[in-house]
Amino acid sequence: MMKKLEKYLFLGLFLASSMVFLSACSPEVGSKDWCQMLKEKPKGDWTANEATEYAKSCLF
Incomplete structure (x- = not known):
């Protein structure tokens, strides 16, 4: 059970950091x-x- 939680936590952190990057x-x-x-x-x-x-920026 704890391994699954760690796996999902790692995946969540990876996705969040990827979005920031x-x-x-x-x-x-x-x-x-x-x-x-x-x-x-x-x-x-x-x-x-x-x-x-x-x-404003591209036409004028």
């Missing part, structure tokens, strides 16, 4: 890389904040 790899909002990433993303998937920031 992967989110740190995103380009900075407003940068050229971010603008390019958003260009490739379907416009229907953009958030209102992304659309506003795209207009």
Whole structure:
């Protein structure tokens, strides 16, 4: 029973740390890389904040 608990705890910690690591790899909002990433993303998937920031940073 304890082995299963340890296994799930380890898995949870691994997933949480992976999420933190992967989110740190995103380009900075407003940068050229971010603008390019958003260009490739379907416009229907953009958030209102992304659309506003795209207009400010990438179009003007």
